[in-house]
Amino acid sequence: MTDPLTAPTPESEAELAFEGALRPRSLAEFVGQQKARGQLQLLLRAAELQARTPDHILLAGPPGLGKTTLAMIVAHEGARPLRMSSGPAIQHAGDLAALLSSLVPGEVLFIDEIHRMARSAEEMLYLAMEDFRIDIMVGKGAGATSIPLDLAPFTLVGATTRSGLLPNPLRDRFGFTAHLEFYDDAELDEVLARAARLLGLELPADARIEIASRSRGTPRIANRLLRRVRDYALVHGRPADRESVRAALELYDVDPLGLDRLDRAVLDAILSRFDGGPVGLSTLAVSVGEEPETVESVVEPFLVRIGMISRTPRGRVATPRAWEHRGMRPPVRGAAVAGTLFDDDV
Numbered sequence: 074m075t076d077p078l079t080a081p082t083p084e085s086e087a088e089l090a091f092e093g094a095l096r097p098r099s100l101a102e103f104v105g106q107q108k109a110r111g112q113l114q115l116l117l118r119a120a121e122l123q124a125r126t127p128d129h130i131l132l133a134g135p136p137g138l139g140k141t142t143l144a145m146i147v148a149h150e151g152a153r154p155l156r157m158s159s160g161p162a163i164q165h166a167g168d169l170a171a172l173l174s175s176l177v178p179g180e181v182l183f184i185d186e187i188h189r190m191a192r193s194a195e196e197m198l199y200l201a202m203e204d205f206r207i208d209i210m211v212g213k214g215a216g217a218t219s220i221p222l223d224l225a226p227f228t229l230v231g232a233t234t235r236s237g238l239l240p241n242p243l244r245d246r247f248g249f250t251a252h253l254e255f256y257d258d259a260e261l262d263e264v265l266a267r268a269a270r271l272l273g274l275e276l277p278a279d280a281r282i283e284i285a286s287r288s289r290g291t292p293r294i295a296n297r298l299l300r301r302v303r304d305y306a307l308v309h310g311r312p313a314d315r316e317s318v319r320a321a322l323e324l325y326d327v328d329p330l331g332l333d334r335l336d337r338a339v340l341d342a343i344l345s346r347f348d349g350g351p352v353g354l355s356t357l358a359v360s361v362g363e364e365p366e367t368v369e370s371v372v373e374p375f376l377v378r379i380g381m382i383s384r385t386p387r388g389r390v391a392t393p394r395a396w397e398h399r400g401m402r403p404p405v406r407g408a409a410v411a412g413t414l415f416d417d418d419v
């Protein structure tokens with residue numbers, strides 16, 4: 074169901090390679106996120122002046138806004154080695170112990186989707202972050218003992234699309250949290266200009282604006298749309314101009330606001346099946362055949378941001394703009410909205 078153009082993470086090797094080629098390598102090359110960038114710069118410089126490892130860093134925000142890129146930059150700017158892992162890969166404390174005990178001094182450890190790490194590993198991480206030490210449990214039951222193991226000093230960079238799911242003790246151990254925001258059109262224009270330059274593609278300003286406005290505030294999506302436009306121009310022997318952008322994006326079903334199939338399915342479900350809401354998250358996710366997490370972390374933030382839906386204590390509700398955008402009329406409301414409140418995870 075997820076659209077490959079706007080899917081939260083790369084779905085193929087080719088896509089990964091394409092993303093890799095366009096990834097900024099330094100803070101100076103990193104577009105936008107001015108506040109987070111300035112804060113990070115200060116933190117890295119202070120660590121450098123004191124010849125120590127930088128504080129642990131938490132990067133929070135929707136997919137595709139540059140969390141992995143920033144983790145790589147933290148390593149690159151300090152000429153430190155980088156180890157990459159992810160929450161789902163750490164399902165036992167032992168997985169984390171193996172990872173931590175093999176770090177070299179000064180290494181940057183990036184854990185993507187850190188909110189999905191096993192609880193037992195999370196607890197081990199507290200001590201590791203604070204004291205660069207872990208306790209390894211040996212044996213079972215009454216005879217079990219713990220052996221302390223010193224670790225090399227490291228910087229943990231955690232990334233999460235759901236910072237609210239992180240337990241407070243873990244969140245508190247990060248020296249700095251950057252909340253990445255959606256990019257505005259001017260920033261996406263800059264991302265696209267840079268990408269076009271790297272790809273050796275001539276992309277006029279009006280074509281860039283057209284792509285930027287359909288990129289859901291997300292550099293990953295801007296770069297993907299650019300790739301499709303480049304293909305279109307190549308196959309049709311046309312310049313990558315505004316007409317090519319429009320034709321290519323129409324072909325791929327990306328509407329003028331950047332809504333893709335899943336966004337439209339979610340909106341249509343709220344409008345048609347639930348009379349505009351309120352509807353709870355899991356009911357909504359089931360009705361569009363998606364995981365609640367995808368609806369919550371990928372679809373909703375953007376629809377809320379562009380004023381299509383609002384989150385209320387009783388569930389998701391479509392706004393007048395959503396009715397208008399989908400060319401539908403809101404129903405005439407009676408005394409109560411019936412039949413939608415059978416899940417409580419709003």
Ligand SMILES: Nc1ncnc2c1ncn2[C@@H]1O[C@H](COP(=O)(O)OP(=O)(O)OP(=O)(O)O)[C@@H](O)[C@H]1O
Pocket residue numbers: 081082091092093095096097102103104105106135136137138139140141142143185232234264292293294296
């Ligand atoms: N500020 C930026 N300037 C230029 N390009 C960017 C920027 N942020 C992201 N990108 C581009 O978008 C792509 C996706 O970024 P990245 O993988 O860092 O996102 P992410 O937030 O880690 O996503 P996920 O949550 O899915 O891991 C990168 O390949 C990079 O080319």
